Amino acid sequence: MALTRIGLDLAKNVFEVHGVDERDKTVLRKTLRRDQVGIFFANIPPCLVAMEACSGAHYWAREIADLGHATRLISPQFVKPYVKTNKSDPNDAGAICEAASRPSMRFVTIKTGEQLSIQATHRVRTRLVENRTALVNQIHGILAEFGIVVARNLASLRRRLPEILASEKFDLDPLLRSLMHDLHKELLVSDDRVRVYDRQVRQLCRNSEVCQRLLRIEGIGPVTATALVAAAGNASSFRNGRQFAAWLGLVPRHHSSGGKTRLLGISKRGDRYLRTLLIHGARSALGRIRHKKDPRSRLLQKLCERRPYNVAAVALANKNARIVWALLRHGEDYDQSRTVSAVA
Numbered sequence: 001m002a003l004t005r006i007g008l009d010l011a012k013n014v015f016e017v018h019g020v021d022e023r024d025k026t027v028l029r030k031t032l033r034r035d036q037v038g039i040f041f042a043n044i045p046p047c048l049v050a051m052e053a054c055s056g057a058h059y060w061a062r063e064i065a066d067l068g069h070a071t072r073l074i075s076p077q078f079v080k081p082y083v084k085t086n087k088s089d090p091n092d093a094g095a096i097c098e099a100a101s102r103p104s105m106r107f108v109t110i111k112t113g114e115q116l117s118i119q120a121t122h123r124v125r126t127r128l129v130e131n132r133t134a135l136v137n138q139i140h141g142i143l144a145e146f147g148i149v150v151a152r153n154l155a156s157l158r159r160r161l162p163e164i165l166a167s168e169k170f171d172l173d174p175l176l177r178s179l180m181h182d183l184h185k186e187l188l189v190s191d192d193r194v195r196v197y198d199r200q201v202r203q204l205c206r207n208s209e210v211c212q213r214l215l216r217i218e219g220i221g222p223v224t225a226t227a228l229v230a231a232a233g234n235a236s237s238f239r240n241g242r243q244f245a246a247w248l249g250l251v252p253r254h255h256s257s258g259g260k261t262r263l264l265g266i267s268k269r270g271d272r273y274l275r276t277l278l279i280h281g282a283r284s285a286l287g288r289i290r291h292k293k294d295p296r297s298r299l300l301q302k303l304c305e306r307r308p309y310n311v312a313a314v315a316l317a318n319k320n321a322r323i324v325w326a327l328l329r330h331g332e333d334y335d336q337s338r339t340v341s342a343v344a
Helices: 034-042 057-066 075-083 088-100 111-143 152-164 174-207 209-214 222-232 239-246 272-286 295-306 309-330 336-343
Strands: 005-008 014-020 027-034 049-051 070-074 251-255 260-266
Touching: 005 088, 014 034, 027 034, 027 088, 034 057, 034 295, 049 057, 049 152, 049 295, 057 070, 057 152, 070 075, 111 152, 111 174, 111 222, 174 209, 174 222, 209 222, 209 309, 222 272, 222 309, 239 309, 272 295, 272 309, 295 309
Parallel strands: 005 049, 049 070
Antiparallel strands: 005 014, 014 027, 251 260
């Protein structure tokens, strides 16, 4: 049995193995318990081991690579077409094995433990921000039922809510007043928890030389910089900046038929969180160029005159993504003068 390629279907406790030889003939089908996986791969000759990029995949890819094997991660959407029969774990392992053999297959870059830790920090922070937003919306809704309208921004609510609770001019019965006191305390706790993670993100950014270089790009702050570095690493899996922007869903979709190509809106594929950060950062950057006179700002001002504001923001986000790729891939410092002609 000369194994050359293995498809490994991951799970919590039961793993399926599908192996082929150099002629793509199936020579191994095996079910492993979780505690048997390391022992199995430690006792077979080095080969290519492919897995779906799912929960725990990066951990197993690193563990199996340490045993001398070449590991590859494949997005589940690229594995699905190779499932020939009904859905089952053994069939999935076979589909993974076959998908890994395709010359044009796109593989997912294996992340380090540090990258995964930074991504976990961002996920927790995002959940806390979303919970706080839901709480703020609930407070607005309850106050509106009693004719109290507060400007729809967090700063106004922080300022007005204690005033409303302390004032006697608002007709709030004791039950509602007690409820609003509890919600106010919950909001303060939520603010404190978000601040903790904001400080962590800023500290991660200060400790990373790569993040510090990304901060020089207009529209990229500590949150965006750390998220990009955690997701893309050194961007070596992308051939060019356009491919990186496409991975983020910032390039137009197109519909071609009969020799005619029609460009549509952006594809919105890939990581929505990163795309959102880049677009929001671009909006912030566009809001600060009004009175600037440097060449890049003047070009962006002309872009805003020619195109709707949101279109200009997405265009700047696309450009920033390409600049990020260049800085990550080549280890360069950001030079604004080199980007002026490209923005034009």
